[in-house]
Structure formats: C-alpha cells, structure tokens
Amino acid sequence: MVTVDKAIVAKLRKNGKEYEILVDPDIVKFIGKKEISISHALVLNEIFHDANKGMRVSPIELKEVFGVDDVFSVAEKILKEGEIQMTTQMMREQTEELRNRVIDFISKNSVDPTTHLPHPPKRVELAMEQAHIHMDIKKPFEDNLKRTINAIKSIIPLSFEKMGLEIIIPAKYSAQAYGIIKKEMSEGKIDWRSDGSLYAKIKVTSGMKSELYSKLGSITHGEVEIKERGD
Helix, strand or coil: CCCHHHCEEEEEEECCEEEEEEECHHHHCCCCCCCCCHHHHECCCCCEEECCCCEECCHHHHHHHHCCCCHHHHHHHHHHHCEECCCHHHHHHHHHHHHHHHHHHHHHHCEECCCCEECCHHHHHHHHHHCCCCCCCCCCHHHHHHHHHHHHCCCCCCECCEEEEEEEECHHHHHHHHHHHHHHCCEEEEEECCCCCEEEEEEEEHHHHHHHHHHHHHHCCCCCEEEEECC
C-alpha cells in the first residue's frame, strides 16, 4: 500500500459538492480490466470533500447523499462514476496501451487491396508516425481508431473486406476449435453435428484469414477442412 503522499484523488460531484477518496495508483489503473478490491484500493478509509485539506464527510451526509453510510460502498460508486486523477506515468501507460490496440486492430482487420495481404504492425506504426497521430485517452477506442484510419489511408492502402469461409473440424478437435473460431469470426454461425464434429459458415476480415488458418491447422494437425466462399 502506498503512503498518503503518493496517493491520487478520485472524485465525484454530487448535489453541487465534491466527494473525494485517496486511492493507490498502482491498483486503480486496473479498473475495468479486472476485479479489484475497494479496500485495497483505498489509502484511507475516509470520504472527503477536499482530501488535500482533510475535510471529511460525515456518515450522516453520506447517508443523505448516497443512501448508505458505508465508506467502501460510497468509494466504489466514486470509482465507477467519478473522475480519477492520473499521474504522468499512468497517462503514458494508457496512451501506449491504446496505441497498441489501434495498431493491432488495423493490422489484423485490414489488408492491402492490391496484394490482399495484411499490413504488418510495424508498417501501421510507421504510417501513424508519418501522419503524426496521437492517441486521446479521454475519447473511446472507436474514435481513436476512426481518426487513425482516416489519417493513414492516404499513406498505406487499407481495405476492410471480409472473406467467407466454410470450416469442418473433426470431433476430437471441435471443442478447442470452437473458441478460436468464435473469437476470430466477424459474423456467421457455428453448428455441432451429430457425430461431434463442428461445422462453421462464417466471415472473417481478410487480415485474419491466414492467422485463423494457422491456428486451426495447428490444433487439428492439418485435419481441418476450409473452403473459401465468394458470398
């Protein structure tokens, strides 16, 4: 647990007043990514109007405003609905993570329309640098992705076309293959046959086709049947 001087503030404005808590920056950065313990996240088990000045909120006021006087319940609400002050390191890490997500998505879901081959991540990254693209962590992933695509499509040709596939997996590999197909497909259906084998009629982005071929070929030791469809 960090000391108070290294804690950061999370706050929620309610009924015209600020309600603040002091939290551990090493723990709250995982909010939304995995379950965290509120008791572990809190540096002090107190709710403040102004944490820097030590202005505590009384249990009576907590009950009136939040409906409960339990510090952990109120703190959870502040973390979920409020605003978290971020350190420079936290902002840097979130920016890098968002940037990598954008690069990964474009590399896996698009192809060069001339060669029909996916763009390697490094090529996408260089195009982003050339276009002077910077991530905005205050905006959703989709907004950053759309802005990036619009900026780099004049530098590297991008096509997000989809490929239709029919896949048959032998029964002994079907359970393991199901999760792979479900994850990589963009649309379509997967059916279990009476003999335990798996039949899928799906669409995947062209950039993911070779990766799906590789994964299914590996787990089935080459026994997978895949047909490409034009529809």
